[in-house]
Amino acid sequence: MSRAFTRQDDNENVLADIGERPVSPHRNLVTETGLAQIEAALAELREQLGEAERSADREYIARVSRDLRYWTARRETAELSVPEPDSDVVRFGMTVTLEGPDGKQHTWTIVGEDEADASQGKISHVSPMAQALFGKGEGEIATVNGKEWEIVAIKAG
The missing domain is CATH 1.20.1280 (Monooxygenase)
Known part of the structure; x- marks a missing residue:
């Protein structure tokens, strides 16, 4: 050949x-x-x-x-999808600051799957963390993989 x-x-x-x-x-x-x-x-x-x-x-x-x-x-x-600026519960497009079990704070913005980048603080709306956060407000607890995260701040955009 x-x-x-x-x-x-x-x-x-x-x-x-x-x-x-x-x-x-x-x-x-x-x-x-x-x-x-x-x-x-x-x-x-x-x-x-x-x-x-x-x-x-x-x-x-x-x-x-x-x-x-x-x-x-x-x-x-x-x-x-653009979140309402005065929403008091977590929705798509919002930035959420959480306090973990170790007392450290983490900030995540909930975005679409194609723009998700955990190293940039952006998580997909279909991720377990985002799913646990949706509909919750400041002071509420979201449980992911057996860990409890307190929502300490919510910001639209």
């Missing part, structure tokens, strides 16, 4: 391995920042697709096309 055929077979295997990015079955709630991030990702991917098509790099085209399909689906299902 010639090298050309081997190389082509390898390229086809790489393309077959790319697969689709899984789309969450949960509601696609987004903050204003999250919606802007989706729009920016789409714009960037459209630009990359043009570059990829000009380069004729099949693997690059496949990866960019896959990501473009993902973000297009996320944009189509995005539900912008």
Whole structure:
């Protein structure tokens, strides 16, 4: 077998391995920042697709096309949710300060799945912590994984 055929077979295997990015079955709630991030990702991917098509790099085209399909689906299902500024209970989009069992305080903002980043203090609305916090107010206790967290502050936005 010639090298050309081997190389082509390898390229086809790489393309077959790319697969689709899984789309969450949960509601696609987004903050204003999250919606802007989706729009920016789409714009960037459209630009990359043009570059990829000009380069004729099949693997690059496949990866960019896959990501473009993902973000297009996320944009189509995005539900912008802005918390009421005077809400006295935890809702999507709010920032919550908690005091843990060790007395240390932690602050989390509840955001959409695609913008969640625990290292930046952003947790997904479908996370166990967010689920335990929803509907609770300051002074109330949320229990997650057997630990009790007291809500010490709530802020919209």
